[in-house]
Amino acid sequence: MAAERAQSADQTFDAGRFGRWLRMMLVSFYTDEEAAVADALCAESWHQDGIARRSTTMSGGGYTNGSAASRRQYDHPIVILGGGMGGLMTAVDFLRQDRKDFIILERYEAFGGTTWRDVANETTKLQTEKGTYVPEYLDPEVHADEEQKTWPSRDSILDMCVACAEKHGLEDKAKFGTSLEKVEVKGDLLAGGHIELSLTTEDASETLKCSALISCPGVFYNPIDLKWPGREDFGGYITHGSYDGINYDKLKDASVCIVGHGGFTIENVRTCVERKSKKVYVVCRHRHLAGPKMVSWMVSGAAVPIPGPFIVEAFQKMYDLLGVDVWSHPVVNANADRSSAVLTQTTTFGVTDIYFLACYYKVCEVIHGEIDKLSKGKVHLKDGKEIECNVIMKCLGSHGATDFDDIIGFKFYQGWWVNGEALMPVMAPAKGVQAKNFAGFSLAPGYAGQIITNRYFIDHPEKFVGVRDWLPKTTRDDHYECNYIYKGAHVLATMVLLQTQFPDLAAELAEADKLKAYKHMKAHPLDKHLSECLAEWKMYIKMMKDNGQIPADAEEIEYPYNEEMIMEMDGRYKAALTAEWEKMMSKKAKAGCTSYELVHALARAGSASSVKESVGYRRILEFPAWRYRQQAKMKDVTLARPDRQVRQVLERRLVPDCIVDRCAEGTGDKLQTFYRISPVAVAVAAKRFQLLEASLSAKVEEQYICSKCNRLYDTLKAMSASFTCECGQALASTAEESEARRDRLQRFHVQCKDLLQLTQELENLPGPQFEHPPKVKKPRGAAKQAAKAKTAPVAPKNPTSQPEPLGDPPANPPTQDLEAAPQSGTAADASEISKTLEEEVCSVQSKRTRASLEDRLRGAQQSQPEKVEEDAIVFVRGQPLPLSRVLGDDDLQEQMTDQEYQSFYDVDRDLQHRKLRSLLSYR
Numbered sequence: 001m002a003a004e005r006a007q008s009a010d011q012t013f014d015a016g017r018f019g020r021w022l023r024m025m026l027v028s029f030y031t032d033e034e035a036a037v038a039d040a041l042c043a044e045s046w047h048q049d050g051i052a053r054r055s056t057t058m059s060g061g062g063y064t065n066g067s068a069a070s071r072r073q074y075d076h077p078i079v080i081l082g083g084g085m086g087g088l089m090t091a092v093d094f095l096r097q098d099r100k101d102f103i104i105l106e107r108y109e110a111f112g113g114t115t116w117r118d119v120a121n122e123t124t125k126l127q128t129e130k131g132t133y134v135p136e137y138l139d140p141e142v143h144a145d146e147e148q149k150t151w152p153s154r155d156s157i158l159d160m161c162v163a164c165a166e167k168h169g170l171e172d173k174a175k176f177g178t179s180l181e182k183v184e185v186k187g188d189l190l191a192g193g194h195i196e197l198s199l200t201t202e203d204a205s206e207t208l209k210c211s212a213l214i215s216c217p218g219v220f221y222n223p224i225d226l227k228w229p230g231r232e233d234f235g236g237y238i239t240h241g242s243y244d245g246i247n248y249d250k251l252k253d254a255s256v257c258i259v260g261h262g263g264f265t266i267e268n269v270r271t272c273v274e275r276k277s278k279k280v281y282v283v284c285r286h287r288h289l290a291g292p293k294m295v296s297w298m299v300s301g302a303a304v305p306i307p308g309p310f311i312v313e314a315f316q317k318m319y320d321l322l323g324v325d326v327w328s329h330p331v332v333n334a335n336a337d338r339s340s341a342v343l344t345q346t347t348t349f350g351v352t353d354i355y356f357l358a359c360y361y362k363v364c365e366v367i368h369g370e371i372d373k374l375s376k377g378k379v380h381l382k383d384g385k386e387i388e389c390n391v392i393m394k395c396l397g398s399h400g401a402t403d404f405d406d407i408i409g410f411k412f413y414q415g416w417w418v419n420g421e422a423l424m425p426v427m428a429p430a431k432g433v434q435a436k437n438f439a440g441f442s443l444a445p446g447y448a449g450q451i452i453t454n455r456y457f458i459d460h461p462e463k464f465v466g467v468r469d470w471l472p473k474t475t476r477d478d479h480y481e482c483n484y485i486y487k488g489a490h491v492l493a494t495m496v497l498l499q500t501q502f503p504d505l506a507a508e509l510a511e512a513d514k515l516k517a518y519k520h521m522k523a524h525p526l527d528k529h530l531s532e533c534l535a536e537w538k539m540y541i542k543m544m545k546d547n548g549q550i551p552a553d554a555e556e557i558e559y560p561y562n563e564e565m566i567m568e569m570d571g572r573y574k575a576a577l578t579a580e581w582e583k584m585m586s587k588k589a590k591a592g593c594t595s596y597e598l599v600h601a602l603a604r605a606g607s608a609s610s611v612k613e614s615v616g617y618r619r620i621l622e623f624p625a626w627r628y629r630q631q632a633k634m635k636d637v638t639l640a641r642p643d644r645q646v647r648q649v650l651e652r653r654l655v656p657d658c659i660v661d662r663c664a665e666g667t668g669d670k671l672q673t674f675y676r677i678s679p680v681a682v683a684v685a686a687k688r689f690q691l692l693e694a695s696l697s698a699k700v701e702e703q704y705i706c707s708k709c710n711r712l713y714d715t716l717k718a719m720s721a722s723f724t725c726e727c728g729q730a731l732a733s734t735a736e737e738s739e740a741r742r743d744r745l746q747r748f749h750v751q752c753k754d755l756l757q758l759t760q761e762l763e764n765l766p767g768p769q770f771e772h773p774p775k776v777k778k779p780r781g782a783a784k785q786a787a788k789a790k791t792a793p794v795a796p797k798n799p800t801s802q803p804e805p806l807g808d809p810p811a812n813p814p815t816q817d818l819e820a821a822p823q824s825g826t827a828a829d830a831s832e833i834s835k836t837l838e839e840e841v842c843s844v845q846s847k848r849t850r851a852s853l854e855d856r857l858r859g860a861q862q863s864q865p866e867k868v869e870e871d872a873i874v875f876v877r878g879q880p881l882p883l884s885r886v887l888g889d890d891d892l893q894e895q896m897t898d899q900e901y902q903s904f905y906d907v908d909r910d911l912q913h914r915k916l917r918s919l920l921s922y923r
């Protein structure tokens with residue numbers, strides 16, 4: 001299977017690239033052509049650093065951002081705060097890149113971090129597999145220690161951290177027993193300034209100058225506590241489930257009430273089973289989802305993030321044992337056909353099998369509720385339920401470091417850079433889950449991306465300056481004590497932006513992405529892992545029997561996963577991703593513009609005359625660069641409850657084109673759909689439209705073509721050849737094609753307008769003003785019928801576009817040149833609709849003139865009016881319906897798939913044309 005996965009990355013469907021696309025959600029994935037375009041654009045560099053990005057080189061799965069000589073050297077050391085996994089991974093990465101000018105500050109006397117030194121219990125084990133949980137994650141040559149267990153214990157992880165530090169000589173670079181108390185930025189860090197750190201040790205304090213500060217302070221500091229009335233009467237044992245404070249002797253034969261349902265609950269259910277507790281009750285307000293071990297294995301081993309529906313399906317196999325329907329679980333937000341699912345919960349997935357086993361055998365029971373009070377040997381819930389128990393274990397989560405905001409001088413984040421300082425990034429594990437594609441439950445791969453990015457800007461901080469204002473910004477909220485802890489979505493948005501800006505950074509991140517599946521599969525081949533999970537499953541059943549927790553003759557429940565099932569799911573999700581990839585590629589091929597092009601073109605907009613000349617719209621290009629930057633400063637636009645018309649625009653045009661992201665929150669009655677429109681996405685769309693417009697509006701000379709030998713004739717030549725080709729074949733006019741282009745152009749105008757209106761109305765976005773605003777609003781439903789009634793017998797208002805007398809070629813045939821196109825008023829009003837029809841009339845008239853000219857030359861009869869099919873059939877969700885019915889019914893139109901809507905639109909338009917033609921040929 002590992003080999004199979006590795007292979008898939010080399011084949012036409014590039015899993016790594018597609019994975020990046022999924023992560024970025026919008027439009028930023030790279031084909032080779034796009035990368036080439038980006039390189040070319042970057043060569044013209046809008047940054048001042050002038051670095052030719054082609055010089056970037058890959059080395060052994062790692063990457064060198066230019067040569068060591070080209071990166072910035074500093075007067076003072078770089079300080080890494082924290083000796084946990086974050087600090088350790090950062091330090092090891094620096095050494096790999098031959099950067100040695102750093103020191104590590106750590107409050108403890110050794111590596112390992114608060115997580116493993118302080119928060120974990122003696123019984124704690126890594127819940128995710130060891131394969132990717134290595135400080136040397138970014139070194140493709142180093143893999144998890146074979147001697148280590150698949151789910152190593154706390155002590156084994158601490159040993160691993162210490163051994164890794166020793167191997168790399170990091171002990172010499174660490175200042176242990178040292179606490180950072182205050183940070184002050186002195187001057188401009190990119191122009192000779194420095195950061196002053198106030199430090200305290202047990203018996204002294206000192207200041208330290210540094211040039212950059214990478215903070216990895218961790219997020220687990222104090223257990224969240226609750227004190228219930230009646231605790232003095234309870235008479236049993238009350239403890240926290242973390243911070244190594246449990247008296248395990250108290251668990252034997254006990255009835256334990258665990259409060260909360262996060263990672264520590266999962267761990268302590270296992271501990272209670274192992275320590276022979278009689279019964280475990282889990283009291284919680286929200287029953288968060290726990291991740292079965294095989295699902296954790298699947299996501300870590302996947303080269304491409306796995307879409308939500310497959311995760312739900314995989315969870316379901318285990319949850320079936322408990323009779324829980326994961327699809328209807330509050331954590332899961334799926335669309336109607338379950339082709340997409342977003343999973344949202346405030347804690348990460350605790351990874352476990354034993355919890356499910358304990359629940360299945362009723363050794364563990366989950367009770368929804370909140371504790372009201374305690375009494376002798378009892379817990380009373382607010383809904384009146386009572387639980388008899390003699391141990392209460394609080395697993396309510398942890399507070400972050402409540403002093404860290406003040407220590408670091410936090411005012412705001414730009415990306416994850418404190419106060420927008422290129423040399424002061426903060427790394428902290430994001431809390432909770434909110435995702436629709438899953439790349440893993442382990443922390444290291446996520447940290448790796450941030451580490452690479454931090455290093456990138458330490459090496460070349462001037463690059464950061466160009467993008468700083470584009471990054472998502474979060475300002476300090478004084479009601480919240482730990483502003484330094486950000487959400488996963490904040491990291492994601494930052495990554496999206498940075499990867500669209502810096503192709504070389506994106507390339508390195510992609511390499512690092514590949515390491516995850518590679519390392520995981522090397523450490524945990526499927527057959528080995530599955531048999532280990534199975535053995536553990538059986539071992540715990542036996543343990544519960546031996547402990548007397550379940551009857552000795554209890555049936556042995558089968559492990560819900562097997563190799564065949566995993567392989568089958570693996571094949572299906574890959575096929576689904578491949579199909580999605582192909583769909584996107586064909587869309588992109590049509591759009592013909594990349595986000596790379598856009599971002600760089602935008603940034604250079606003020607100066608790049610070549611771009612100005614190459615496109616049809618002038619104003620968008622004359623839009624000064626600073627205004628584009630101003631636009632990009634905006635946070636994503638969130639549109640909570642768009643009215644129906646806006647929603648239709650979003651759903652039909654922008655969501656399928658990935659310009660707008662549809663999100664959902666809540667479930668059932670509380671389900672709320674909202675849309676996110678990133679300013680970058682808006683700009684990408686604008687650029688696409690611009691190119692499309694240029695190609696559509698390019699003047700096409702009226703020509704005649706021979707269908708046999710494809711020879712082209714201009715009008716004069718065609719006339720002199722009596723509309724017959726040299727090969728004897730009658731010539732056909734290309735007018736139909738130009739009319740089709742004109743139609744597309746009009747539709748395109750509508751699209752532009754929708755987009756601009758949306759963004760401008762919503763957030764006052766100073767969007768580019770198109771020189772030729774849209775002229776056509778395609779009337780739909782009732783509006784359309786009203787328009788039809790009003791405009792059927794339209795007489796052209798503009799005398800210059802009156803039909804020429806029959807027989808004479810038009811002196812000034814109506815042109816498709818945009819410069820000559822009339823400006824429009826508001827889209828919805830009837831006058832505009834009639835203007836549109838006017839144009840159509842003009843176009844038909846001009847064609848009619850030409851047709852009659854042809855007929856005359858051929859001596860042919862006057863053309864007969866076309867037979868117009870009155871009621872064509874269109875499809876709504878696969879059901880055939882008469883066009884007339886659908887025209888009048890907005891709801892039906894709304895139910896159509898995009899394809900159905902497009903063909904309905906085309907059929908209707910075609911019908912209108914033919915009616916017009918027929919009408920005119922009789923006038």
Ligand SMILES: Cc1cc2nc3c(=O)[nH]c(=O)nc-3n(C[C@H](O)[C@H](O)[C@H](O)COP(=O)(O)OP(=O)(O)OC[C@H]3O[C@@H](n4cnc5c(N)ncnc54)[C@H](O)[C@@H]3O)c2cc1C
Pocket residue numbers: 081082083084085086087105106107108112113114115116119120121124125126127128133178179180181216217218219220401407427428429441442443444
């Ligand atoms: C019990 C438990 C189990 C977990 N299991 C998993 C798992 O299975 N898989 C997984 O991927 N993740 C797991 N995690 C998540 C875990 O937090 C991360 O894997 C990782 O250990 C976090 O490392 P860190 O360096 O960010 O933070 P920490 O380990 O907290 O290290 C931060 C360090 O910074 C130092 N520091 C902070 N402020 C200062 C200051 N002002 N001065 C000096 N020093 C300072 C602290 O002393 C500390 O050592 C688990 C977490 C817990 C608590």
